[in-house]
Amino acid sequence: MAVTRDLARGCARSLFLFPVVALVLACQAPTAEAPPDLAGADVTGFVVTGGTIVTFDSDGRVIEDGAVAIEDGRIAAVGPAAEIEGAYPEARRIDAAGGLILPGLINAHTHAPMVLFRGLADDLELMEWLEEVVFPAEGEHVDEELVRWGTRLACLEMLRGGITTFVDMYYFDDTIAEEAERCGMRAVVGETLVDFPAPDNKSWEEAIDYTRSFVERWRGHPRITPAVAPHSLYTVSTEHWIEAHQLAEELDVPLLTHLAEGLAEIDRVLEATGMTSIEYLEYLGLLDDRLLAAHVILPTPNEIDLLAKRGVGVAHCPQSNMKIAAGVAPVPAMIEAGVAVGIGTDGAGSNNDLNLWEEVDTAAKLHKLESGDPTVLPAQKALGMATIEGARALNMQDEIGSLEVGKRADLIVVATDGLHQQPQDPAAKPYSFLVYSTKASDVRTVIVEGRVVVDNGQVLTLDAAEVLEKAAHYRAVLNGQ
Template identity: 40%
Template sequence: MTETQPKSVDLLIEARWVVPVEPHGVVLENHAVAVDGDHIVALLPIDEARRAYVPRETISLGEHALIPGLVNSHTHNPMTLLRGLADDLPLMVWLQQHIWPAEAKVMGPEFVRDGVELAVAEMLRGGTTCANENYFFPDAIGATYRKLGFRAVVGLPVIEFPTAWAKTQDEYFERACEVHDSFRGDALLGTAFVPHAPYTVSDESFERIRVLADQLDIPVHLHTHETAQEVEDEKKKSGLRPFQRLQKLGVVNDRLIAVHMTQLTDGEIAACVEAGVSVVHCPESNLKLASGFCQAEKLRKAGVNLALGTDGCASNNDLDMFGEMRTAALLAKAVAGDAAAFDAPFALRAATLNGAKAMGLDAKIGSIEPGKQADLAAVRLDDLETQPLFNVPSQLVYATGRHQVTDVWIAGRRKLAGRVLVDMDVDGMLARTRAWRERIAAH
């Protein structure tokens, strides 16, 4: 009987625990992930992996959990440069009196580039490997993500007033199509329409978005039902709740990524299930702006695809998906009055595979499975703050801090090595960030 010869692969990552997310709730002890090129070849016990593969590089993570890279399903990453600018204010005061005026002074390609670079560094150090981006100058945003080798869905903005990006409705759509075409076929970048919100986007624009999203086969990612005031204002204006208006316009379908959704009826939840809508829950931003409480457990039980996002650093004030998982799980229990609500394995799923599904990327990322892209994060669990360890998913969600992320890979490329960012000029980044702080503060 002839023995099978070991196969050559680029990388073998050996870990004390592997949490693949799919199958749900599973934790594999003393397992290895074999990676070749940009994809996962196999997930198997370490002893078997050593016999089956000859890796060019082996990384042994003795007291780590290896998880899929976290997916931040709603963020405005250039706004890292506005972190802490206008805190402790309600949404509309924060937005209209502080954020929009500040952006009007500084928004441009350089602001976007430097903000995204700072955000990527922060996300990588927190185990995040993919972002669903929503901001102006998507051409500069996408170019920066591409340069840094970070995975993202880049938003194509539409809003009914002039900005530094576009002046008219037609210009928003013309530039959106140009940006989409420029990133078509990119290995790490996709696009989505990002109409700001029902209260800032017209019926005509939503109808154009619906047609174009179908033609281009991309998602529609928007804030909706963020506050009770938003709902009441829309009812006075059109006689409809915002979600009803979106239904009437044909936007409620399986392309829709609805962000915040703190004001929902049971009928609207059922309609999300029927239409295949994904909901992105941003608990920390909602809490900080006093926007309301998303009925996360109701959505989960109903079968809605529920993902997690941080929102932007101007309203959160960080891009910490570990913090978001913990807050989401704790808040859901309080809102539902049920200590079993939004349990730890589901929190991890919401921060990985569900986010990938919302963005149309679940065939590529979000779980550790052969054939998928090697987007991975290693989390050290032997720190005193995470000892003793009885249950890995619970420890990841309720006790772990992002500072325990040691290594990160995107499409098989190492982006964080022993807490050190790979191929990023940290000193230069910090110098540019301080310069923006001075410029913004001067206004």
């Protein structure tokens, strides 16, 4: 569909971040139908105009008073507002004057339904947290409905905070994919494979069969990328790792895992194989560019070179790693070596939120502290991990991660008038402004695949009251009430 909805320009050029749906109601031609319900947010052709565009393109362009034209779910033009508005004189407008327009954020590692485990157990060692709290709770309580409502709560939180793409590893992945699809997000959804009975599949064979049919069902979907997700080297045998990798290769989908995430893992692998985790995967021939590895806290310099050489993507999860005192991933060294490093929240059970702005801010500061060098991870690079580098870690850099013509129209508009942002000129130092002063709550508009899913800070595709009620119900269940 072309950007041709009739709107009087004076009407469309309303106050900054005037709610899009209200704008449509107020300004549409009298014959147009009013949006009947939340689905009315399905606006696919328009111009987002008047804000400062932080493109994250290869030249790192920042365009003051810029505009982005969107057609058929893709970016049709990016440039000065006067130029774009002239080229699309009859297009519907979203006024972003005074705001910052940037690519939608990419959460490179999470376990969405685990929002329902938020705050269930804190301040424990990783293995104690996993083996004494998480795995038993999952075995007893996790079913398809819990996953459905957990995913809805996670999507509410992520969308509200400007995340347009998330990479997930959990169970009942058809349900996670359905919910991500339904709420308008983009997601890479990996069915988690473990050697013990999982909440959904009770044997390895069952899990592989399920994963195959899940992948075949979703492959080719414009927003949902199905994946295969062997949980880790400490929960999946070598034989099963090889099988999982073969399946991902055969179906040509990503492979997601946790890797080099703690001494306990490294010791177990070392004892069994005489090699460290990443060396062992290299020995097995399993390192390649379809692999996205979460954490990677303890790679050796040789292993960092292997990750770069094989094109393995990394999802850095600083707050989760800090909370469990697992160590500090050598992110500057990995970036220096050419590894694509994205950034993730990890599950809210271990973090305890899905706020990617906090992760970016934390990463920028953590690596300064760790290295003693305040120049080691500047704001632009840190935010790059949540945008173009996250896309690169996923091999999706041709589709998302920056605001460039032809890419999928995933973008956000961020308000710049918060007390915590004053007194700064957002256009003068946009990266500093975004990383060190901006909060998830400053996100006003979120567009995924050319569809407005958050308008004036309201998520349009989910019923928040209903989701919160269900979340409370599941918390009571998890508490044994």
